[in-house]
Amino acid sequence: MGHVIGVDVGGTFTDAVLIGDDGVMVSSKTPSTPPDYGEGVRNAIDLLAEQRQMSSFDLLQATDYVAHGTTSSLNALVMGNVPEVGFITTKGHRDSIYIMNVEGRYLGRPQHELQDVIQQDKPKAIVPRHLAREVTERIDRAGAIIVKLDEDEARQIIREILATGVRAIAVSLLWSFRNPVHEHRLRELIKEEDPGVFVAISSEISPRIREFARNSTTIMSTQIGPGLDHYLSELESKLRNHGLKGSLLVMQSSGGSIAADKAAASAITTIGGVLTGGVVGCVNMAQKLGHRNVIATDVGGTTFLAGLIVDGEPVRASQTIVNQFPVNVPTLRVEAIGSGGGAIAWIDKGGNLRVGPKSAQAVPGPACYGAGGTEPTNTDANLILGILPETGLLGGLKSLRKDLAAEAIRTRIAEPLGMTVEQAAAAIHAVQNAQTGDLLRKIVVESGYDPREFVVYAFGGAGPAHCAAYSAEVGVTEVVVPLGAVASAFSAFGLAVSDVVLVQEHSDPMPAPFDPVRVEANFVELEEKVRKALAEQGLSLDRVELHRELDMRYGLQMGEVITPVSGGKLDTSILEASVEEFERRYAQLYGAGSGFREAGIFGITFRVRGVGVLEVSPKFDDLEASVSEDASDAIATRRPVCLDGTKGFVETPIYDHSLLRTGHVIHGPAVIEVPTTSVVIRDGMKGQIDRFGNLHIETKTNVVSLPTQKRAAQ
Numbered sequence: 001m002g003h004v005i006g007v008d009v010g011g012t013f014t015d016a017v018l019i020g021d022d023g024v025m026v027s028s029k030t031p032s033t034p035p036d037y038g039e040g041v042r043n044a045i046d047l048l049a050e051q052r053q054m055s056s057f058d059l060l061q062a063t064d065y066v067a068h069g070t071t072s073s074l075n076a077l078v079m080g081n082v083p084e085v086g087f088i089t090t091k092g093h094r095d096s097i098y099i100m101n102v103e104g105r106y107l108g109r110p111q112h113e114l115q116d117v118i119q120q121d122k123p124k125a126i127v128p129r130h131l132a133r134e135v136t137e138r139i140d141r142a143g144a145i146i147v148k149l150d151e152d153e154a155r156q157i158i159r160e161i162l163a164t165g166v167r168a169i170a171v172s173l174l175w176s177f178r179n180p181v182h183e184h185r186l187r188e189l190i191k192e193e194d195p196g197v198f199v200a201i202s203s204e205i206s207p208r209i210r211e212f213a214r215n216s217t218t219i220m221s222t223q224i225g226p227g228l229d230h231y232l233s234e235l236e237s238k239l240r241n242h243g244l245k246g247s248l249l250v251m252q253s254s255g256g257s258i259a260a261d262k263a264a265a266s267a268i269t270t271i272g273g274v275l276t277g278g279v280v281g282c283v284n285m286a287q288k289l290g291h292r293n294v295i296a297t298d299v300g301g302t303t304f305l306a307g308l309i310v311d312g313e314p315v316r317a318s319q320t321i322v323n324q325f326p327v328n329v330p331t332l333r334v335e336a337i338g339s340g341g342g343a344i345a346w347i348d349k350g351g352n353l354r355v356g357p358k359s360a361q362a363v364p365g366p367a368c369y370g371a372g373g374t375e376p377t378n379t380d381a382n383l384i385l386g387i388l389p390e391t392g393l394l395g396g397l398k399s400l401r402k403d404l405a406a407e408a409i410r411t412r413i414a415e416p417l418g419m420t421v422e423q424a425a426a427a428i429h430a431v432q433n434a435q436t437g438d439l440l441r442k443i444v445v446e447s448g449y450d451p452r453e454f455v456v457y458a459f460g461g462a463g464p465a466h467c468a469a470y471s472a473e474v475g476v477t478e479v480v481v482p483l484g485a486v487a488s489a490f491s492a493f494g495l496a497v498s499d500v501v502l503v504q505e506h507s508d509p510m511p512a513p514f515d516p517v518r519v520e521a522n523f524v525e526l527e528e529k530v531r532k533a534l535a536e537q538g539l540s541l542d543r544v545e546l547h548r549e550l551d552m553r554y555g556l557q558m559g560e561v562i563t564p565v566s567g568g569k570l571d572t573s574i575l576e577a578s579v580e581e582f583e584r585r586y587a588q589l590y591g592a593g594s595g596f597r598e599a600g601i602f603g604i605t606f607r608v609r610g611v612g613v614l615e616v617s618p619k620f621d622d623l624e625a626s627v628s629e630d631a632s633d634a635i636a637t638r639r640p641v642c643l644d645g646t647k648g649f650v651e652t653p654i655y656d657h658s659l660l661r662t663g664h665v666i667h668g669p670a671v672i673e674v675p676t677t678s679v680v681i682r683d684g685m686k687g688q689i690d691r692f693g694n695l696h697i698e699t700k701t702n703v704v705s706l707p708t709q710k711r712a713a714q
Helices: 037-051 056-061 072-081 096-105 112-115 151-162 181-193 211-243 260-270 273-289 376-383 402-417 421-447 463-474 492-497 516-535 572-590
Strands: 004-009 015-020 027-031 063-069 086-090 134-135 146-147 168-173 200-201 247-251 256-259 292-300 303-308 320-321 326-329 334-337 342-345 353-359 455-459 480-481 498-513 542-555 561-565 601-613 634-643 648-658 665-667 669-672 677-681 684-688 695-696
Touching: 004 037, 004 492, 004 677, 015 037, 015 492, 027 037, 027 200, 027 492, 037 056, 037 063, 056 063, 063 211, 063 273, 063 492, 072 320, 086 211, 096 211, 096 326, 134 151, 146 303, 151 181, 168 181, 168 211, 181 200, 200 211, 200 260, 200 648, 200 665, 211 260, 211 326, 247 260, 247 273, 256 260, 256 376, 273 292, 273 334, 273 455, 273 492, 292 463, 303 421, 320 665, 334 421, 342 402, 342 421, 353 421, 353 561, 353 665, 376 402, 402 421, 421 463, 421 480, 455 463, 463 480, 463 677, 463 695, 498 516, 516 542, 516 601, 542 572, 561 572, 572 601, 665 669, 677 684
Parallel strands: 004 063, 063 247, 086 134, 086 168, 168 200, 292 455, 455 480, 648 669
Antiparallel strands: 004 015, 015 027, 247 256, 292 303, 303 334, 320 326, 342 353, 480 695, 498 601, 542 561, 542 601, 634 648, 665 684, 669 677, 684 695
16 A cells, blocks of 8 residues: 555644555644645645655645545534525425524533523524425335426526526435435426536435434534535635645544545535544544543644543444434534633633634634733643743744733733732633643543543643543543644644545335334445445555445434444344343433333434555554653753643653653653653653553542432433
């Protein structure tokens, strides 16, 4: 196999990892370049080429594929920077997207907002009313045509929508997942009127029961599809002009990639792609280190991300929420908050210090970057506290201005709160650690697990500076910081080692006990679709793996639980075992005894996840062993560092990462400087270097017993 490149485009930095044809890894980090993020991609690849002592052209010529992850689609949806689209649905059902199935008042809201009933309101309409139109047609729940599609009416509606200047139309008809014939015909009619219009139909985007979620998913995919297609087409064209002969892949929420020229057709699957890259990287690393339960944490420039790996497999979800709208996308469960290195510190109306979610991003960036930023950020606080070196980031390529950081904190935080600059910086640091710890607790406990049974993996530019604190906050006793060639570009490493993953699904509700013939027919149909789609990716796959899943729920409830189903020929005993597995998983989530089989158990949505395995073999060289545990020879300097606001500044050893060897032990307080990040070992904690060059931190915790189960919804 030739070279493989993973590129993670974040809001602040663009990271890249190259796994060479010899397995050797190198990484790069460069500022993101909005609005043309492709420039940052090319800059990151140029830096990789320099490290391999090759030209960028020669490197790309020898590259099998570039796996790309981007937040651009997700950011566009979250910020509302999407074009208006048309929407066509069954007569009498247009208002489902405005009624929102009553969910609009609570989906995606934090607990404190749910309690404030008076202030609750629905989000802005996803489609203006004048662009949401109804067409005469009706298919029943069995898939039978009750009312034929009125094509004359449909043509008139399409012309009226196009007359507004809309260049994309979403089509979602009632029960189309049982029979898509009318949706297919509407797409043909739209293309007859204007072949250049982008069209998405729900039977291909979200073939699931429940019309509101199906509608919103299809509409959002239509909103971002044209922009994603334009961005990827331009990027691929420029990469090919610079020598790329292999494929350009795009990461999806499912934890696997898809060919770039296929991505726009199912654009909604890419919205969480960059978030899952780090989780995929952690799965790869955990296999080498022997860890089965891992909390993957990534503190980038803009966000803090956390995902779970349980018993060696990432925890998955069948739905996510964007702007209070449900999105039917199979995804690795990753939670995110705006609490990255560039998160802006501010004071709310009650006089409380807050950090994030607004970020300084790449432009203008934190105040200390000297690029015009005037608002204090988490990065500015870390510089004042001595965690970051005044010599700058990226090995000195990114200079830092301590005076600008101090001025921003003084005027915006310290003086209004009656603090010194140093006290204010320590407070910002503490708030960031507390809120990231809260997210860890939420994602682990709400999945039915105890954080103390997990190891934290910490990466990203700011992750290593905060991981010891937020891990101790929730009771985790071991933290792993990958300090090898991919230190702060770990998400890009995950992209590079990811496989191609395609998912096909459709709803066919049925009560248990399930009919084996009907169940197997559903899975066989989906498996054929997955195999065909994988063959169309244009990639040489080592092998194909197919995984069956069935979303199940108890009667009288709406919440569904993803449940695996065995491959091959099915019989009643195998399906009963799947039902028992559903009940076990339900009890894990909601508490022992919370299930109620007497209400009945239903299978709702069938799903096949196809994995096209790409054999990539990153080389983790064994690091040279140290003569003893004493790491004092790796101390580069000492400087005052404040890691605890109550203790103030303490003269702290600063270790040079390049001088550390296997077996070295570092006692806190200490800071380890890597060109792309700084690692904090707090007072009373201990770090040790393993044979792969990773740092293992033993935390010091005082956490009381945590609840691991939730009461089932009544």
